[in-house]
Amino acid sequence: MQEVFTKMERKIRVVMAKLGLDIHWRGVYLVSQFLKDAGMEVIYLGNKFPEQIVEAAIEEDADVVGLSTLGGNHLTLGPKVVRLLRERGLDNVKVFMGGVMAPKDAVALEKEHGVQKVYLPDTPMQTIIDGITASVDLSASA
Amino acid sequence: MLDKKPNETEGAPECLFSQEHVKIIKENYDDWFNNSLRDADRDTEGKYFTHSGIPIKLIYTPADVEHINYMEDIGFSGHPPYVRGVYPNMYRGRLFTVRQLAGLGAPEDCNERVCYLLDHGATGVSILFDLPTIRGYNSDDPEAEGNVGACGAAVDSIWDIDAYFRDIDLGTVSTSIVTHLPSTSLVIPAMYFTVAQHRGTPWTNVAGTCQNDFIMETCVGSAPEILPPQVSFRMQCDVAEWICKNIPRWNPISYNGYNLREAGTSAVAEVGIAVANAIATAEELIRRGMNIDEFAPRMSFFWDLHNDFFEEIAKCRASRKVWYKITKERFGAQNPKSMLMRYHVQTAGVTLPATEPLNNIARSALQGLAAVMGGCQSLHLDSYDEAYSAPTEEAALVSLRTQQIIQAETGVCNTVDPLAGSYYVEKLTDEMVNRIFDYVQKIEDMGGLVKAVEDGWLHREISSYNLEYQKKIESGEMKIVGVNFQKSLESDVAPIEVFEYPETYTRQKEKLDKLRKERNDQKVKECMDTLRDMCHSEENLYPYCMEAVKNLVTLGEIEELFREEFGLWSFPLV
Numbered sequence: 001m002q003e004v005f006t007k008m009e010r011k012i013r014v015v016m017a018k019l020g021l022d023i024h025w026r027g028v029y030l031v032s033q034f035l036k037d038a039g040m041e042v043i044y045l046g047n048k049f050p051e052q053i054v055e056a057a058i059e060e061d062a063d064v065v066g067l068s069t070l071g072g073n074h075l076t077l078g079p080k081v082v083r084l085l086r087e088r089g090l091d092n093v094k095v096f097m098g099g100v101m102a103p104k105d106a107v108a109l110e111k112e113h114g115v116q117k118v119y120l121p122d123t124p125m126q127t128i129i130d131g132i133t134a135s136v137d138l139s140a141s142a
Numbered sequence: 143m144l145d146k147k148p149n150e151t152e153g154a155p156e157c158l159f160s161q162e163h164v165k166i167i168k169e170n171y172d173d174w175f176n177n178s179l180r181d182a183d184r185d186t187e188g189k190y191f192t193h194s195g196i197p198i199k200l201i202y203t204p205a206d207v208e209h210i211n212y213m214e215d216i217g218f219s220g221h222p223p224y225v226r227g228v229y230p231n232m233y234r235g236r237l238f239t240v241r242q243l244a245g246l247g248a249p250e251d252c253n254e255r256v257c258y259l260l261d262h263g264a265t266g267v268s269i270l271f272d273l274p275t276i277r278g279y280n281s282d283d284p285e286a287e288g289n290v291g292a293c294g295a296a297v298d299s300i301w302d303i304d305a306y307f308r309d310i311d312l313g314t315v316s317t318s319i320v321t322h323l324p325s326t327s328l329v330i331p332a333m334y335f336t337v338a339q340h341r342g343t344p345w346t347n348v349a350g351t352c353q354n355d356f357i358m359e360t361c362v363g364s365a366p367e368i369l370p371p372q373v374s375f376r377m378q379c380d381v382a383e384w385i386c387k388n389i390p391r392w393n394p395i396s397y398n399g400y401n402l403r404e405a406g407t408s409a410v411a412e413v414g415i416a417v418a419n420a421i422a423t424a425e426e427l428i429r430r431g432m433n434i435d436e437f438a439p440r441m442s443f444f445w446d447l448h449n450d451f452f453e454e455i456a457k458c459r460a461s462r463k464v465w466y467k468i469t470k471e472r473f474g475a476q477n478p479k480s481m482l483m484r485y486h487v488q489t490a491g492v493t494l495p496a497t498e499p500l501n502n503i504a505r506s507a508l509q510g511l512a513a514v515m516g517g518c519q520s521l522h523l524d525s526y527d528e529a530y531s532a533p534t535e536e537a538a539l540v541s542l543r544t545q546q547i548i549q550a551e552t553g554v555c556n557t558v559d560p561l562a563g564s565y566y567v568e569k570l571t572d573e574m575v576n577r578i579f580d581y582v583q584k585i586e587d588m589g590g591l592v593k594a595v596e597d598g599w600l601h602r603e604i605s606s607y608n609l610e611y612q613k614k615i616e617s618g619e620m621k622i623v624g625v626n627f628q629k630s631l632e633s634d635v636a637p638i639e640v641f642e643y644p645e646t647y648t649r650q651k652e653k654l655d656k657l658r659k660e661r662n663d664q665k666v667k668e669c670m671d672t673l674r675d676m677c678h679s680e681e682n683l684y685p686y687c688m689e690a691v692k693n694l695v696t697l698g699e700i701e702e703l704f705r706e707e708f709g710l711w712s713f714p715l716v
Contacts, residue, residue, distance in 0.1 A: 021273040021289050023363030026406055026492075029605055030612045046715055047366040049285070071273045072292025072531075072643060100496075102530055102640035121496040121529045122625045125616050 012136050015062040017045040017053045019078065022071030027098060031066065034125040035132070050080040057085060057093055063136045065093055070100040079113035086114070094135045098123070157211050159204040167205045174201075193450035194408040196573050202565035210568060219558045222470070224462040225571060226559040227517040228482040233555035238513075239520035240545045241266035241318060241486065246532050247291040247644035249306035256310065258535065262542060266520060269306060270294040270320040271330075272646075277365050278326055278701025281650035285366065291646025293532055294320075298650060299657055299696045303333040304340075313343040317350035318486065318520075322362075322401070324377035325369060325704050327354035327394075328687040329697050331381075335389060336692050351393040351442055351486070354381045356592075357419060360711070361600045362401045369704060370711040371595045377683065379426045384684035386437045393442040395423065396486065403446035404492045406608035409457045410574065414581030415600070416443055417464055418591040421582070424473055434473040438480030447509040447516070448490040453574075454509070456567055458516025459559070460574035461485070464582075487513040488522040496529035498624040499638050507544050514554055515561055521545060531641040598714035654696070661694035669693050670703060677707040 220230030
């Protein structure tokens with residue numbers, strides 16, 4: 001996989017988390033590894049609640065927050081992360097989600113709740129890497 | 143008849159085929175290999191492997207199983223080493239239990255689904271929980287936000303278990319309570335036993351299984367708050383000890399290879415780790431003064447039936463032999479029931495993609511068929527909508543019907559262990575036995591399973607397996623029809639109906655408010671104080687949890703107490 005470098009030679013910084021009580025860590029681990037291999041800086045937090053995820057995004061100066069859930073809390077805690085980020089003035093941090101959910105929920109998260117993109121099962125890793133890469137304008141942020 | 147042993151004075155051991163016969167077969171094999179095959183065919187040797195990495199030959203012959211002695215290595219069903227099954231008559235005596243999971247929303251909703259499945263011919267009940275219940279929070283704890291009633295049922299108190307089993311006779315039904323963790327196995331089955339008591343059902347009639355596996359707490363599921371491995375293991379043994387002594391028809395542990403496999407291990411590791419856990423538990427219970435024959439008959443196992451058809455069947459056959467040898471040779475069991483590895487099977491959810499979901503009916507049917515060929519005691523078939531949500535009623539019915547088709551139409555249940563004697567299956571079974579023993583030995587060499595978990599070894603094992611597996615999918619080496627192989631252009635949209643979880647939080651919250659008003663606060667405090675003290679003693683925690691749930695202490699309160707008293711463990715982030 002190609003390393004993702006920019007004019008400024010800065011890596012995309014991604015904070016990844018399992019959302020709340022969801023126990024399935026296989027997917028989030030794998031996506032984290034593939035993003036790392038693609039040259040991104042990945043900080044995997046483990047299981048965290050929205051407030052903690054937003055704190056970490058600030059602390060880590062994240063470009064992207066990646067949320068994984070297969071546990072049914074996507075429509076509650078997903079939008080909460082986006083809202084808290086915006087309340088803290090982090091307008092440029094993009095939120096991506098992945099996991100098991102009804103396709104119409106994925107559409108709602110993207111259209112109504114400010115989630116950049118939801119990746120459902122069977123998504124090739126390269127699609128996720130490309131999606132994140134395209135969403136971040138590294139020259140715009142410090 | 144079954145005690146007859148080969149007569150050693152006759153020289154060569156009695157194997158499946160005479161040495162002379164095998165010699166002829168080997169000569170013919172060489173001839174066939176060199177003259178009947180093309181170069182391209184010969185080049186494929188060494189390039190095919192089972193899912194667990196065991197090399198597969200192009201053809202198997204009696205020469206591959208020449209060392210196998212039928213009576214010693216395979217035997218009859220219901221007889222050592224139990225390769226062919228745990229009961230002599232197998233499915234002619236009793237068909238495997240058709241046990242479909244039912245858990246969604248509030249306990250009242252689950253009761254409807256359970257009754258629906260029982261009315262349609264299910265023969266056992268399997269109840270599962272939402273994530274707050276699994277990880278020990280009440281429905282109105284802040285941590286539970288967004289997860290109440292999703293993926294399983296919310297259970298907060300004994301009232302919920304009563305509601306779950308309304309109009310169901312606890313004295314006749316066999317119930318699997320899918321409490322992943324030991325800490326919740328101290329509480330939720332205690333609620334079930336108490337409900338039985340309140341209804342006048344004697345404990346001698348109560349039958350079922352709880353999961354109770356510390357690997358589920360520490361490795362398989364990640365979580366914000368995890369009890370230390372040593373503590374979780376102690377609780378696992380507390381549950382096992384108390385139930386073996388008090389609820390004679392209950393299986394207090396289901397060593398969960400299933401979820402471990404789903405999290406990411408090979409078939410060999412799945413069985414190896416579950417068996418290593420069973421060994422650690424046996425050692426601890428013996429240390430506590432129990433005899434192997436007091437608890438081993440009630441140990442049960444839980445396997446994942448994955449895609450590799452023959453390897454999965456070989457795994458089932460091999461695992462029975464491994465357990466027989468361990469209980470008999472290592473722990474000196476006398477009661478034959480101690481030596482029987484009985485297990486529940488669930489088909490592999492991880493193999494069911496979201497793309498073209500109806501294809502999953504075929505996948506689950508094939509995995510279920512392998513489970514039956516392997517001789518399982520009970521079976522759950524995953525539904526086609528696995529990658530979307532908990533199953534709709536329609537999807538659950540298709541799974542149930544698939545099981546019934548296997549039982550009633552295919553004829554596979556009419557004879558015992560129908561693949562026995564297949565050169566390939568016997569060779570693979572033999573190879574699996576050896577590899578499982580090697581894997582168990584590796585864990586023992588690290589100081590046992592609890593230590594291997596504390597060191598993060600198992601997490602590394604799972605992670606590296608997953609990475610290799612996923613790379614094979616990404617590269618297309620591992621084919622998934624409709625996903626990375628034979629992909630349709632028009633399959634972007636999923637046409638299936640997806641299950642909607644009923645609103646649960648408000649209903650659970652109302653019950654909790656009512657419960658807090660009605661219960662005796664003084665009694666609650668006394669139960670909690672005693673339990674708190676007992677956490678720091680060597681006493682078995684079960685009776686104290688039982689007393690607490692009787693007095694309407696909630697699951698979340700007991701689990702919070704455990705987290706306070708025992709502290710938390712950091713899940714290794716690999």
